[in-house]
Amino acid sequence: MTDSHTPSATAEGWNQFVEQMNQQFMDAFEQNVEAQAEFVESWTETMEASVDDDEMSEGVKGYARAYEAWMDAAQRMVDRVNDAAQGEEVEVEEFRDIWLNTANEAFKEAMSTTAFAAATGESVSEALDLRQQADEVAESTLHDLGFATEGDVVEIGERLVELERRQHAVEGKLDRIIEELEE
Numbered sequence: 001m002t003d004s005h006t007p008s009a010t011a012e013g014w015n016q017f018v019e020q021m022n023q024q025f026m027d028a029f030e031q032n033v034e035a036q037a038e039f040v041e042s043w044t045e046t047m048e049a050s051v052d053d054d055e056m057s058e059g060v061k062g063y064a065r066a067y068e069a070w071m072d073a074a075q076r077m078v079d080r081v082n083d084a085a086q087g088e089e090v091e092v093e094e095f096r097d098i099w100l101n102t103a104n105e106a107f108k109e110a111m112s113t114t115a116f117a118a119a120t121g122e123s124v125s126e127a128l129d130l131r132q133q134a135d136e137v138a139e140s141t142l143h144d145l146g147f148a149t150e151g152d153v154v155e156i157g158e159r160l161v162e163l164e165r166r167q168h169a170v171e172g173k174l175d176r177i178i179e180e181l182e183e
Helices: 007-050 053-085 092-111 114-144 150-182
Strands: none
Touching: 007 053, 007 092, 053 092, 053 114, 114 150
16 A cells, blocks of 8 residues: 555656646647637638628638637646646646636627628528528418418407407497486
8 A cells, every 4th residue: 555645646646637637628629629610610601601891801800819819828728737737736627717718708809890790690681581481481381281370360369359349349339328328
């Protein structure tokens, strides 16, 4: 049995810590690079399809600021790994926090541009158009099959409200006639 304070136990603990830290660093780095690559690819496709040159220029500047944030995070990671290697106690969660905070900052930089807003507006508009077309096709198909559609239910509801309004008007007139006859 070895004592937990022996040099070999201390070295083993340190090696496990460094191995765990390196693995988490590499996993986080790989995930963030993949997420950044997916974001850039999607962003580029959307931008090319929906923005003019001025908006594209602003969008590229926003992406450049986002890229700077990623590079700053990578430098902070290297600095903290060096700090840990020099004996400073560095929590593994700190590495995760660096990447999460950087992801928020980088996406904010890219998403705060008018190019992103224009592309988002275009995407939402296209999605709403597609939904409206799908709703129209579904309603037409249901109507052709003899099912009540949302439009049918709304029409029936409007007719019921109109009938109720007319009934109240007739009841009011009848009440006045009855009052006149009773006097």
